[in-house]
Amino acid sequence: MKRIIKIKHLVWGMVAHVLLFHMAMAQSQGTPDLSRALKIGDTFVPPAGTQVMRGEMEAIDWELLENKVIILDFFDTYCGTCIASMPHLQELQDKHSDKLQIFNVTWQDKKTLAKFFATNAFIKEHKVNLPVLYSDAALKSLFPYRAAPHIVMIYKGRVQAVTFNRLLTEENVLALYHAGTIDLPSKNDFGEALALSSSAGNAIGNIKAGAWITGYQNGVPTRSLTFERDTVNGLLKSTITNRSIYRSLVNTWAQIEPREYFVTNQRVEWKVKDSSVYKDFEQNGEGWDSKFAICYQRTDFVNRDNVSQAKVVLSDLHRFLGLKSYWKNKVMDCWIFRPCTPKSGEAKALENTMKFEGSNALARFIGITGRFPLVMDQAKIPEDILVGSFSGIEELNIQLQAYGIEVIQGEAEFEVFVVEEDGCQ
Structure with missing residues (x-):
């Protein structure tokens, strides 16, 4: 399917890059009653009336899970990072089902979730089918957060970690299972820095x-x-x-x-x-x-x-x-956009098409991706430019020549940020 994303200027280029490669965390509003929050080492008493969908569970028997590491993965359907991590969670669950039970947990209702899981191609492609605890308020009151994903690790009836999703690794799960405890950085969205x-x-x-x-x-x-x-x-x-x-x-x-x-x-x-x-x-x-x-x-x-x-x-x-930081200009290998005679040709559908408002916006976006050299824009084309997927300078050149832009390899001066330790020149 042809997809067009319009990149107006550098800021939108940065946003698109972040969405594609990092995905912003969803934010929850309000400050909860923190007096109810469980801490590391506290006894976990499962709330009554937990509702579950998906997976193979019709109801949860918490007593049967006491000898497994229980993972509560708090998520929102609009949290890109949450969704992107689900295949990894499914792999962990499939590989260590004898030692581990992962639950996706959300405040969202069953109807919303059913529609999301039925229509999300990414989830279907990766065969994600973890049990989901929906319409939740009780668990969130025990483990309050502002930003999802939010990970809770429970073992032997006690809270072992409240941490970040990148720390939910096979190594850490097995370490907790065998040692009975684990020391991980704590995620506390309401924490205050010590004086x-x-x-x-x-x-x-x-x-x-x-x-x-x-x-x-x-x-x-x-x-x-x-x-x-x-x-x-x-x-x-x-x-x-x-x-x-x-x-x-x-x-x-x-x-x-x-x-x-x-x-x-x-x-x-x-x-x-x-x-x-x-x-x-x-x-x-x-x-x-x-x-x-x-x-x-x-x-x-x-x-x-x-x-x-x-x-x-x-x-x-x-x-x-013991350092200093500053800016300086430096000559670097790069790509150069320069004007050329437009070459007409038969238009063809391109995958993952983006629309850029001018050659300068495209040059900056390419630099942001980090996959290619920096680009010096000498073409200065102000009109909209449609660019599809490309793997190198040749494929990009074919697309840009229709707009009167030629891409060549060369050298140009760019501003760079210098971090210098005392005594290092």
Whole structure:
């Protein structure tokens, strides 16, 4: 089937890339009664009247599951990450059905779910048929969350983990089954960062203002740089929680000098001993974060605007971490769009067609994907361009020549982001 996605400018290109490769997590609204929430080690008492559909269960006998690892996978039908992970969950269930029972859990009703599972081609293709606990309010009250997916691991009648979906691996399931316990990073969407100043103990006395940095804080949501004014004491608080050093630097720079492009790996130059401690290149998620992510907090009596405050934060990060970050221009191998005489030919249907408003939008989108070199647009075509799937420069060239664009390999100057450790040149 021919599919057209219209990419208006860079922002929409970024959105399309995120949808295709990462899929945003669905957000739930409101703050629940957290006093009812179960914690790690608490006894799990199954709620009465749980309703189940799909799978091979007509009803749930929780006692029969006591010797299995029980997984509660809280999801929404509009959560792309939730749906994308379901084939993996089905594989785990099929392979370890003697040790494991996975339930998809949602607040949504049976009619909505029946329609979704009947019409979703991805679910059908991967033969996903896990039992679904629907119209749920009781389990969510025990394990409240804001962002799905939200994973709960129960074993021997006790809560063993409340964690992230990327940590639901075969290795972790088997480790829990054999050891009886497991220590995983906690997902707490309502968690608050500990006062970073407290880590200094009594050494700082009654000091109210200053800057502190720590490692990963378990059970605290990830947070990019934010500025908040305390209405009681008037202090300005700048906070980063559980972010990689790289992302902390880029987010802070975005407050100072926003870029019109997405900073991909191709636009980063590392002058460090080991870049793997700065950025999660393998996308291991929370497992990596728990080892290398940082938390930062600064409190000030001084009233600064956001740009000025971000500069102060950047200076702190550089000083505390023993590095510096900056932008420079660099000549790089790339693709170049240049004008040519349009070549007419017989039009043909293309798969996964996208519509771009001009050659510049297409050039930026190609750079965002990370699959191809960066593109320097010298063609400057403003008209809409339809582009289907392509695997390289030749296939792209065939499509673009009809618009008067020729794609060649060459060199051009691009702005890159540099992360440099002290002593590394």
